[in-house]
Amino acid sequence: MKTLLAGLLLAAGTASANPxxxxxxxxxxxxxxxxGFQAAAARWSNLLHDNVTINLTVGFNALSGGILGQAGTAxxxxxxxxxxxxxxADATSAADATAVTHLPGGSTFNMLINRTSDNPHGAGSATxxxxxxxGANNKTLHIADAEAKALGLAITPxxxxxxxxxxxxxxxxxxxxxxxxxxNNGTDANxxxxxxxxxxxxxxxxxxxxxxDILDGNxxxxxxxxxxxxxxxxxxxxxxxxxxxxxxxxxxDWTADNRAKYFxxxxxxxxxxxxxxxxxxxxxxxxxxxxxxxIGLMDPTxxxxxxxxxxxxxxxxMDVIGWNVAAVPEPSGWAMLGAGMLVMTARRRGRSSKLx
Numbered sequence: 519m520k521t522l523l524a525g526l527l528l529a530a531g532t533a534s535a536n537p538x539x540x541x542x543x544x545x546x547x548x549x550x551x552x553x554g555f556q557a558a559a560a561r562w563s564n565l566l567h568d569n570v571t572i573n574l575t576v577g578f579n580a581l582s583g584g585i586l587g588q589a590g591t592a593x594x595x596x597x598x599x600x601x602x603x604x605x606x607a608d609a610t611s612a613a614d615a616t617a618v619t620h621l622p623g624g625s626t627f628n629m630l631i632n633r634t635s636d637n638p639h640g641a642g643s644a645t646x647x648x649x650x651x652x653g654a655n656n657k658t659l660h661i662a663d664a665e666a667k668a669l670g671l672a673i674t675p676x677x678x679x680x681x682x683x684x685x686x687x688x689x690x691x692x693x694x695x696x697x698x699x700x701x702n703n704g705t706d707a708n709x710x711x712x713x714x715x716x717x718x719x720x721x722x723x724x725x726x727x728x729x730x731d732i733l734d735g736n737x738x739x740x741x742x743x744x745x746x747x748x749x750x751x752x753x754x755x756x757x758x759x760x761x762x763x764x765x766x767x768x769x770x771d772w773t774a775d776n777r778a779k780y781f782x783x784x785x786x787x788x789x790x791x792x793x794x795x796x797x798x799x800x801x802x803x804x805x806x807x808x809x810x811x812x813i814g815l816m817d818p819t820x821x822x823x824x825x826x827x828x829x830x831x832x833x834x835x836m837d838v839i840g841w842n843v844a845a846v847p848e849p850s851g852w853a854m855l856g857a858g859m860l861v862m863t864a865r866r867r868g869r870s871s872k873l874x
Contacts, residue, residue, distance in 0.1 A: 535567055535568060535569035536563045536564065536566060536567060536568075536569075537562065537563050537566050537568055537569075537570050537571070537572055537668075538563075538570070538571045538572070539556075539559035539562075539563060539571075539572050539574060539720075540571055540572065540573050540574070541555060541556070541559075541574055541575075541576055542573070542574070542575045542576075542681070542682040542683065542685070543575075543576060543577065544575065544576065544577025544578075544579060544680070544682070544690060546577070546578075546579045547576065547577045547578045547579065548578055548693075550699050551576075551577075551578030551691070551693075551699070551712070552576075553699070554578075554697075554699045554712040554713050554716055555574075555576045555689075555716050557713045557716075558713045558714075558716035558717040558720055559572075559574075559716075559717075559720060561713075561717050561828060562717065562720055562721070562724065562828075565828065565833055565836075565843055565844060566668075566724075566836065566841045566842065566843055567842040567843065567844070568667075568668040568841055568842050570664070570667040570668055571667075572664045572667070572686050572687075572723065572724075573683075573684060573685045573686050573687075574685060574686060574687045574688070574689065574720070574723065575678075575680060575681040575682045575683075575685050575687075575688045575689075576688075576689045576690065576716075577680075577689070577690035577691070578690070578691050578693050579690065579692075579693055580692065580693050580694050581690070581692040581693075581694065585692055586691065586692055586695055586710075587689070587690055587691040587692050587715075587719075587874070588680070588688075588689075588690050588874070589687070589688060589689045589690070589719045589722065589874045590678040590679065590680070590681075590687065590688045591662050591663075591678075591686070591687050591722050591723045591727060592662065592663040592664075592676050592677075592678055592685060592686050592687060592723075593660050593661060593662050593663060593727070594660070594661065594663060594666060594673055594674060594676075595658055595659070595660055595750065596658070596659050596660075596661060596666070596671060597625065597657060597658065597659075598625060598626060598627055598656075598657045598658060598659050599624070599625045599657075600671065601659045601661065601669070601671070601754060602618070602621050602622075604669040604670060604671055604840070605617070605618055605621070605669065605754070605838075605839075605840060606618045607670070608668070608669055608670070608840055608842070610842050611837055611842075611843070613783060613834055613837050613838055614837060614838060616783045616784055617758065617783045617784075617838040619784075620783065620784040620785055621757060625657050626652045626656040626657045627656060627657075627752075627757070627769070627770065628648065628649065628650040628656065628767075628768075628769040628770075629648075629649050629655075629656070629752070629764070629769050629770045629771070629772040630646040630647065630648060630649070630761070630763065630764045630767070630769060630770070630771045630772060630773050631646065631647065631649045631655075631733070631746050631749070631772050631773055632644055632645060632646045632647065632773045632774065632775060633733060633737035633738070633742070633743060633773075633774055633798070634737075634742075634743055634744060634745060634746040634749070635742065635743040635744055635745050636745050636746055637743075637746075641743050642737060642738040642742070642743040644775055644798070646763065646764075646771075646773045646775070648767060648769065649746050650769075653746065653747035654747045654748075654750050655746055655747050655748070655749045655750045655751075655752065658750040658752070659752055659753065659754060659757075660729055660750060660751045660752065660753055661725060661753055661754050661839075662686070662687075662722075662723060662724065662725040662727060662753075663676070663686045664686045664687070664723050664724050664725065665724060665725030665754065665839060665840050665841070666840075667686075668724075668840045668841050668842075669840040686723055687719075687720070687722070687723030689716065689719045689720070689723075691712070691715070691716075695710065696708055696709045696710065697709055697710050697711075697712035697715075698710070698711055698712060699712045699713065701713050701714060701825045701826075704823075704825055705823050705824060705825045706823065707822060707823040708822060708823070709822065709823070710820060710822060710824075711820065711824060711825050711826050713826075714815065714820065714824075714825060714826025714827070715820055715826065715873065717815060717826065717828065718815050718816060718820070718826065718873050719873070719874070721815060721816050721828075721832065721836075722805065722816075722874070724836060724841065725753070725754060725755065725836070725839045725840065725841075726755060726805065726806075726816050726832075726835060726836070726839075727753045727755060727805045728753055728755060728756050728759065728792070728803075728804040728805040729749070729751030729752050729753050729756055729772070730756065730759070730772055730773070730774060730794075730795060730804035730805075731795065731796070731803050731804050731805055732749065732751045733749055733751075733772065733773075733774045733795075734774040734795035734796060734797050734798055734799065734804060735796070735797065736749075737774060737797070737798070740797060749772075752770075752772060753839075754839040754840060755805075755835060755839050756770060756772060757770060758770075758781050758782055758783060758835075758838060758839075759771055759772065759779055759780075759781070759792060760779065760780055760781075760782045760785050760786075761773075761777050761778060761779050761780070762777075762778070763777065764785075765782070765785050765786055768785060770785075774794075774795045774797070774798040774799060774804075775794065775795075775798050775799060776794055776798065776799050776800060777794070778791055778794075779791065779792045779794055779804075780792065781831075781834075781835060783838060789831070789834075790807055790808070790811070790813045790814070790831045791807065791808035791811065791813070792804060792806070792807060792808060793805075793806040793807065793808055793809060793818050794808075802818035802819075803818060803874070806818035806873070807831065813829070813831050814827075814828065814829035814830075814831040814832040815827060815828045815829065815832045816831075816832055816835070817873070818873055819873060820873055
């Protein structure tokens, strides 16, 4: 039968309620790498204002093959109404207010989807269709455990492959690659920014994820097709994923294709673009910003010699999915600035690597 293939730093832990990151280190991880992971976590802890503890297992070891590293994010299922109500209760910014106001009321949401077995245009068809039948995928969200903690939702502690004990995420880099561990004086031309890449991976554990990657990997000829009700992997970030076509219908765009998808708080105001998928989109995981537009830390690639930074685009996304952040510019002032991991590819700044 076919099955869906779902692909110790106390960082600024003060009374100001910044997140606390608790690290477990894979044996053999150097002190330099441990300090790099701590510095990456501190970047997020200095920006976020939620009194939660995030448990991560991290490592820096020689890995076989040509992979740059590996990572995973612990996630759980919640009803849409539970998450929407938590987002409303947690709203602290103007962006939050706009986002919550434009989320669908009730217990379900509608979407554009494609490549399903029940697509009215034919089983597995790439043509998008409106899914508004109130099925399981219209009333379920799949969100990161760390994000759920920020929203005050109960979680079921779990572990991931590679984790030491229970965890919210697992990150391991390949020590066979050349990394620069001190971004304060720039990044060496022949190295990757270790702290920046680690901050990127931590960003995923905080909830910068998209279930579109699951649709993208579970559609013919790779797998499936499956009924749309089986795709219960819409993330909180996906609730702000739109296209021109979906905006006209007042729904999110949860399709796997190469049409432009963008981040929007209200469904009509276009923010930065998202990547659209490895198999049917632009070749980059949908859990990222669009490549080569230098939108933010959560871009899908990083170049040799490139120093990575968290931008207003990144923090705004984190803000509306449940994290409390410092004030960021209004949409008209969004910065288009620059920032997984498997093979070396070309990027505007020379050789680069995919970021998972």
